[in-house]
Amino acid sequence: MRALARSAHVLTEHIDANSNETFLATATEWENLRKLVALLNYRPAPQSSASTTLALLAAEGISGTFDKGFGVKSKPDDGSAPVIFETLEAIDLDADLNALRAADWNRSTATLAQSGDIxxxxLAAALEGSSVGDVGVLACMNxxxxxxxxxxxxxALQLKLHNPAPGWPAQPSLADTTLWLTARSRRAPKVSGQNVVSLPPGGIPVADGSVLMWYQGGNWQAARVEASEGSRIVLDRNGPSAGTEVFLALEAHRQRYTIDDDGHEENRIVLPLxxxxxxxxxxxxxxxRVGEASVQTVSDAHDYLASPGYYWLYYTTGDQLLDSVSYASQLSVELSGKAESLSTGDLLVVEDQDGEYSAAHLESLDAGADSVQLELxxxxxxxxxxxxxxxxxxxPAGFDRNTASIMDGDYNIRLQSLPASLKPGRRVIVSDGARARQALVTQVxxxxxxxxLQPPAEGxxxxxxLIYGNAVAAGHGETAREKVLGSGDATLGNQTFELKADDLSHIADPAFAQGVRADIEVRVDDRQWLQVYSLGDSGPEDHHYAVALLENGNASLSFGDGTHGRRLPTGNNNVRVRYRRGAGLVGNLSPAGWSRRSAATPGSMLSCSRCPPAAAMTGKIPPPCGTMPRPRP
Incomplete structure (x- = not known):
């Protein structure tokens, strides 16, 4: 009885277990589960392989076709194993597409704030070495x-405008504005102006307050000297023209004279004949001017004016000739000494006699032995x-930052330059340093x-x-060396081989129900066969194979039976396979992990997956290493 009971118990448990394995909801064995879902034309989903889009930076002048399979790897700071990605497609590489910018990207559209004359x-940074009251020049365009x-x-600085020209803009553009501030050179020029004349140097000194005379326009004219600085003389009126002879005036004072024997006296100014x-x-x-008709001759030695209503008058003789005028209306600016720190093109602040400021441009300078002439x-x-x-x-801070959207109202982007190799259908990466977005060029x-671009580069x-034009799809994984999978036998149908790779890479493929396919390349007798999701739709002559995952993580490769898919031809080790390995969450790197040099991860960089760290990408294509694809001209 005891043996019967035990046998019944074991038998019922066994039957129950087998029954459970025939139902999808209760099955626990991997192989049974796989067979059950296969009845629904479904397969367990493989573990995903991360994918991304990489921007390649070609060396200057480089262009050509760059084959797929270019490997890059991260270099983590924490010492963990690097993650390897490989490009999944060939790309027409062109250095002109490395990084494209929008037109006027470095020209701000903002203006300086202005209230009245302030x-x-x-400022981008605090200013040192200046103080309130310092003068300067604010320039905007011309x-x-x-x-x-x-x-x-x-x-920020608060600047007071002084005597702005009529052409000064009401809203100066940040992009076109420059400020020169805090002068290190302060020099007093020689006098200049409409009433200033220059005489040749080395002549008779002219004192302030003296009177000069010259003959011009058929009459004698006179002017008083307000100031004299070397050869420059400031007159109290418009002076003589260039080339006119100038005389220094003499004074004749009124005196009391007895004019007859009766003792009559009279005021007279005695003059030379x-x-x-x-x-x-x-x-x-x-x-x-006094007319000559008023002058009388008193003797053979002198003339005189009788009883004038003033105490003296001015006259001159030929001996008082100073020289001819070198420059009339002397408006040019002259400095004593050397030019020192001045040079053509400088902007200067000019302070006049009344303390008013104005700005001037130094057009040219003419340096002499002891002075320099400036043309302002x-x-x-x-x-x-x-x-x-x-x-x-x-x-001004932000002058080189165009904060406007990269797109116009029609979702177009106007580029600073448009290379000939940028054509519709090109994949690009749009990045502002903090984020990146993949897009497709739809119109040029x-x-x-x-x-x-599609999608538009909004935000x-x-x-x-930057718009990176050498963008290429890449996937997590490293290509393994080609290996022998087995030998074909035409007498057998549905030959199956196990590929021992528990981290097989998968790439996106919409033709597969799961959206991905194993990144495997199978060649039989040097002919490449095509991977399909299921052999159920394959014809008898189709060179197809299907991939299924096994419980241990490896992959099973199945070939046709002559009805659904072609049988393998008979051969010795004629079934060969090349595949990529790399899958799982380890491939989910942050964007900084793939930058050439990142502030977030300062040690991270890209490098060839089969080269030493010295081959790290630094903005140029590394030298081919035999296992890397070579660019074809």
């Missing part, structure tokens, strides 16, 4: 204006001080240098976005 100038520093903060002085060159203290635009009037050789040359307008700004 402009806010944003216009410029003198400014003084009205306020200083770590992130007309033959001894310049006839008609007589002027009152107010420089009003605009030509200053009454310049008292020139300031230049500025300590700082500043661009060469006349306007514009392209259109990307022009200033920091």
């Amino acid at each position: 402009v806010t100038f944003p 216009t410029f204006v003198a400014v003084s520093l009205a306020g200083l903060a770590p992130d 007309e033959a001894d002085r310049q006839s008609g060159a007589l002027f009152t203290p107010g420089l009003v 635009t605009p030509s200053p009037v009454n310049a008292a001080l020139l300031q230049g050789n500025f300590r700082h040359r500043l661009r 307008d060469r006349a306007a240098n514009r392209i259109r 990307f700004a022009a200033w920091n976005t």
Whole structure:
């Protein structure tokens, strides 16, 4: 009875176990489960292999076809094993497509904030070596204006505009604005202006307040000297033209004379005879000309004016000739000494006699032995001080950042340059450094240098976005050396071989129900056979094989039976296989893990998967190593 009970128990347990293995919901054995789902034309999904798109950077001048199979690997800082990816397709490589930029990517569309005569100038970094009151020049395109520093903060300057020209823009563009600030050179020029004349150097010194006379336009004229600096003389009115002879005036004072024997007295101004002085060159203290008709001859030695209403008058003689005028209306600026830090093209701040500032451009300079002549635009009037050789040359913060969208309203991108090799259908990577997106070039307008991408590059700004045109699909895994899978036997149907690779790489393929297929290449007698999802749809002459995963993680390769798929031909070790290994979560790297040099992972870099670290990519294609694909010209 005891033996019967035991036998019944074992038998019922065995029957129950077998029964469980025939139902999908209760099966526990891998092989039974695989056979059950195969009845539904389904196979267990393989473990995924990570995939990505890589941007290749070709050396300058390089172009040609780059075969698939180029391997790159990460170099983790934590010492873990590198992860290897290989390119999955050939690519037409062109150095001109390395990194494309949008047109005007480095030109800001913003303007300087301005309120009245105060402009806010944003700073990229705190400014040192300047203080409130410093002067400078603010330039925008072809216009410029003198400014003084009205306020200083770590992130911005407050600049006061001085005498802006009519062409100064109401909203200066950040992209076109430059500031020169804090002059290191301060030099007082010689006097200049409409009333300034120059006499040849080395002549008779002319004192301030003296009177000069010259004959021009049929009359004698006179002007008082307001200031004299060497050969330059400032007059109180418009002076003589260049080439005119200039005389220094003499003074004749009124005296009291007894004019007859009766003792009558009279005020007289005694003058040299007309033959001894310049006839008609007589002027009152107010420089009003006196006619010669008023002059009388008193003796053979002197002439006189009787009872004049003033105490003296001015006259001149031939002996008082100073020289001929070298320059009239002397508007050019002249400095004593050497040019020092000045050079053509400089911008200067000009301070006039009234303390007003203006800006000028140094067009040219002519250096002499002891002075230098400057040609300024605009030509200053009454310049008292020139300031230049500025300590700082500043661009406003963000001047080179076009923060506008990389796309226009029609989803087009206008490029800085459009290489001839960029054509519709090209895969690209759009990246701003923080994120990246794969896209496809759908339209190319060469006349306007514009392209259109799908999907559109929404959310990307022009200033920091690069479009990598040498983009190629890559997948996790490393190609193993070709190996013999086995020998074919035409007398057998459905020959099956086990490929011992528990981390077989898979790549995307929409023709397979699971969306991926094993990255395997099978050659029989040097002919490549085609991998299919199932041999059920294969014809008797189709060179097809199917791949199924086994419980131990290896793969089973099945061939046809002559009805569904062709049988293998008979041969000795004539079935050979090449495959890639690499799968699982280890391939899920962060984007920084694949950068050539990343701030997030400073040690990470790309390198050939079969080369030593010295072959790491540094912006150029590494030298071919025998196992890497070579670019074909």
